[in-house]
Amino acid sequence: MVAQHRAGTLKVESTARTPKSFERVVREAREDRLIPGVDELPLVEFLKHMPERPIRGEVPLPGYQTQKVFDLTYEYSQKILNQLC
Known part of the structure; x- marks a missing residue:
C-alpha cells in the first residue's frame, strides 16, 4: 500500500464505494477500531x-x-x- 501510495497508483474504496485517501485508511486502521x-x-x-x-x-x-x-x-x-x- 505504501509503495502504491508513493507511486500515485493507490486506489482505495470503502464498502460504500466511496474513495478514501491513504491518510484516511491509515487513520482508520489505527484509531477507528472497536x-x-x-x-x-x-x-x-x-x-x-x-x-x-x-x-x-x-x-x-x-x-x-x-x-x-x-x-x-x-x-x-x-x-x-x-x-x-
Missing part, C-alpha cells in the same frame, strides 16, 4: 480455527482514559476467552 469482539468480525469463530499460540491486539480508543481502556479491554477479553474455553 474493542476486540465487538462489531462484525466473528472473532471467537476466527480464533477457534487458529493454531494455539499467544495472541495480542491493540485497542486504541482515543478520548478514553487509560483505566477505562484497560477495564473495557479486560471485560471483553474475558468474554472472548470464556467463549473459547
Whole structure:
C-alpha cells in the first residue's frame, strides 16, 4: 500500500464505494477500531480455527482514559476467552 501510495497508483474504496485517501485508511486502521469482539468480525469463530499460540491486539480508543481502556479491554477479553474455553 505504501509503495502504491508513493507511486500515485493507490486506489482505495470503502464498502460504500466511496474513495478514501491513504491518510484516511491509515487513520482508520489505527484509531477507528472497536474493542476486540465487538462489531462484525466473528472473532471467537476466527480464533477457534487458529493454531494455539499467544495472541495480542491493540485497542486504541482515543478520548478514553487509560483505566477505562484497560477495564473495557479486560471485560471483553474475558468474554472472548470464556467463549473459547
